[in-house]
Amino acid sequence: MGGRWRQRALRGASAGKIADVSDELSAALGELRRLLDHDLFPLAIGDVAADRRALKELTGQLDDYLLPRLAAIDAPLLAVVGGSTGAGKSTLVNSLAEQDVTEAGVLRPTTLAPTLVANPGDESWFLATHVLPGLPRVTGRWRGEPGTLKVVTTENVPAGLALLDAPDIDSVVTANRELAAQLLAAADLWLFVTTAARYADEVPWAFLRTARERSTALGVILQRVPRDALGPVRGDLARLLEENGLGGTPLFVVPELDLPSESTRLPPSAVQPVKDWLAELSADARARAEVVRRTLSGALDSLGVRLPALADAVERQRHAATELRVLARKSYDTGMAAFDEGMLDGTLLRGEVLARWQDFIGTGDLMRALESRIGRLRDRVVAAVRGRPATGRELATALESGVESLIRAVADGSAERAVEAWLATPAGRDLLERSGVRTAGRLGRASPELRGRAEIAVREWQGYVLELVRTEGADRRGTARAASFGVNGLGLMLMLAVFASTGGLTGIEIGIAGGTTVLSQKVLEAVFGDQAVRRLTERARADLRRRVRELFDEEESRFTVLLDGLTDTDPDALRAAARAVHERRLELPEASTGEAR
Template sequence: MAEGLAQGLSGALLELRRLLDGELFPLAVGEVETDRRARRELVGQLDDYLLPRLAAIDAPLLAVVGGSTGAGKSTLVNSLVGERVSRAGVLRPTTLAPTLVTHPGDAAWFVAGHVLPGLPRVTGGGQGEPGALRVVEDARVPAGLALLDAPDIDSVVTANRELAAQLLAAADLWLFVTTAARYADEVPWGFLRTARERSTALAVILQRVPGDAAGPVGRDLTRLLEENGLGGTPLFVVPELALPEEDAALPAEVVRPVREWLEGLSADAQARARVVRQTLAGALDSLATRVPALAGAVERQRAAAGELRRLAERSYTSGMAAFDEGMRDGTLLRGEVLARWQDFIGTGDLMRSLESRIGRMRDRVVAVFTGRPAAARELRTALESGVEALVRSVADGAAERAVDAWLAVPAGRDLLERAGVARAGRLGRASPDLAGRAERAVRDWQGYVLDLVRTEGAERRGAARAASFGVNGLGLLLMLAVFASTGGLTGLEIGIAGGTSVLSQKVLEAVFGDQAVRKLTENARDDLRRRVRELMDGEQGRFTALLDDLTGPDPDELRAAAAAVRERRRELPEGKPR
């Protein structure tokens, strides 16, 4: 029955572990470094302790010897074993590769990598590289229990501090070492409070205590343990001794109380099981608060990503608004388009006599359309180039606004930095291939306009008049009608562009009727907007693609996984502290 329960709990933990895989916190939101560290610690404890321990409840007990710099951890391990198995000395940091000392009968469990599977193993006489786990076999270590000499929790080397925290999280039992001079330091108490919060089995060794201070210091440390919710923690006091050399072992009688306590623990299977279950249950219970906290942090990440997405969307919505304004304000009837219009149809008498002699003007327009195909092509090309230039301009503006908006918030700055400075610089401008895509889109639109004219001309009674102008000619006039406003023009440009608009409108109305012209113009304008919107969506996609890459679990799935673990945890037999 117990095996089935463990398997069910392991399955719940494996699902939680799956959800924690990958980068949960890619954006600089809130205390993101704290969130990232909390995730790393939780994943480490799942991989290094919870899953392997549940797989083998009766495996040897792992006691990690941890503490501050210079507390004498390695000296204590060597003294307990009775052999120099771990390096001790005055240089800091001393413990580069953590050393695990185990009875030969238990060595296979630790060498196989069941516990701390991410650390490479070094066996035999090798010292090991930083980050490796050195496994030493010694028959003087009690069977069923291993000692692991961890790096300093306050090491000047960040990797050592992180490794020390990882090793302590993988322990069944902490042997926390401090000194009479440093027992009140805040860093050790931060770890001790973590042990309390997770109900980790714990013993404290107070070393280097002057003989006349043993009583007062011991009582003060006991008081601090009680005030921090750790009353009843086994406390061993090791007096200060003048050793012949720095790495000399402590006399056997000095460490005998600690050794006998450990030997009694290893010899008592029930006591050992209680230690394992106490620490295991405490680690499982801690998930009830640690996982929901991570879920809340994931929600903040999602909210920040959503805000960045909205900033990009607003930038390109503004770009579309700028394109709409460019269609209305006469911008596209400036410059080259005006010049080509003059070449195509002329101004002067044509413009001045338009209102009073629309019939004769229509005849002249027909003549122009049928007699000057080269000029018509040039006008159409100029209009095409003008639309393309407007698209590129609004795309550049939208990209610049999007980058500026992202740079204004920490999450956006962080994301752009992750994308790389060069890539972020490219994001501030339109895509290099936009010009080609815009050209194809405008040409497709012109083809759509010609199809509109062709269809409308075939359905009208005035099909003969439509045929006299030709599909290309009427299509060109309809394209000009799309940009009929002259709000952005001044002086002579108003007269020319206004005449262009009026003439186009009058000729189209004479052929199709005013209602049909309004519908044709509306359809042509909407189709152009749709095509430009697709181009803008593609440009915006360069920003949203950065957000789409930020994959992570659903916060509710994390909470549900924690709830599943909590349900299975209730089925685990309770362990009582020794």
């Protein structure tokens, strides 16, 4: 007798210790919950459906069970009655409550909304959203609607314990299956209901194994067992429980009964063993504390496995997002290389630009005079420049238009490459599809705003080139020569030199249309000198590349903005939160084996 009292005293001390450490543990779980309050898996990578399901289950258990239970260790027990389709869960609940508190019948699914049955003294606890906060409460005669929790009170349910009739765990309705799993994760005690015909089905055993892994307190009710098979069926189910690590689980057998088809309850004698067991649990505060301790400890221990797996999945998401950013960057890097090639291959110096240059400079016999004295060439160019201000503006406009066209063409190609690269990956394809087909179509071409931005960038670059010439011409040795040509004329020649593969380094004709760059370069060298021309050309080209890169970065951001904020959760922060929970968990007393069941 003394040993029994000592055991009970230890249980009471353990329950007190749970309360002592619950505040620190609640704080650690609250921080964990904050980290999980995001869409951690926005990208379709790996088995993302399983990752999202695991996240939903974990956040649900935190909200529905762990946080409220730690906040009120002594709150009434919640016993969730769950099982397969047609197992008789609603009939069992009605029988235990000794009145029709939930619908029972042959139509499937019968339970469209869960019904919670509690003692009137516990009603306020369950009407408040301490547990299952996401389910609005319905009371009285109102029929529970999907997405609600109907709360019914009766004196026939003992104080300190409530019964919750859950939807079928194998329902044909997806929402019902998900709700059943959510309710089972919120339970202090799970009453698993099955039948002689279905106790070996795989779906229920998957849930039972989860209960084992999380040490959820459990009772099994086996119904509709033919009387001549009571022993063999009970023995076979007990064997399966033992093989699945659930040996010692309380097992109650209800024989097959000849009941009227309209009956919604079993005879009192058929469920009396279950009622007695539940009444004993609810009457003994220490026994209730043992159930809470076992289920609470098991749920906390399961985080040690679930959270690292979740953090690894979050890390995969971040890697996938990084890969998509890299693919977008490479597409526009390729575009930048194409722009560089377009600057140097002479394309911009043909067509309209060449025609306007010829109008501007009067190239008929100037080209034949390239080997004459530079002074004589300079005189003729000076005369041409001074006499054709209108054609100078036309040349500047043609050059501006050519550069803008090159920018837009390259931006179109970059956008198309980026879309193709993303579509080639599951994550990118999913992201584009969720962004909308029309959005993906727009992303495949340069943005409508690029034209205006490119015009501004090229005009500002032309202004920068003119300022370079003005600054360089202010040198005392070059002032006279610079003045003779004019800033605008020299600026145009420097712009032409930028688009030559020679880059101002030589004066050798290399096939650029009509010797255009050779002539402009000869004049520039006569005014500023070889080294100055090289420096000015490099600076002008670098400034244009910088402006184009900025334009391309803006275009690239149309892709990367789809990733911004998607994967902000740090997997290391999740792991740190898991460690903090584990450290607080170690301060809880261990649950004794066997007694909770």
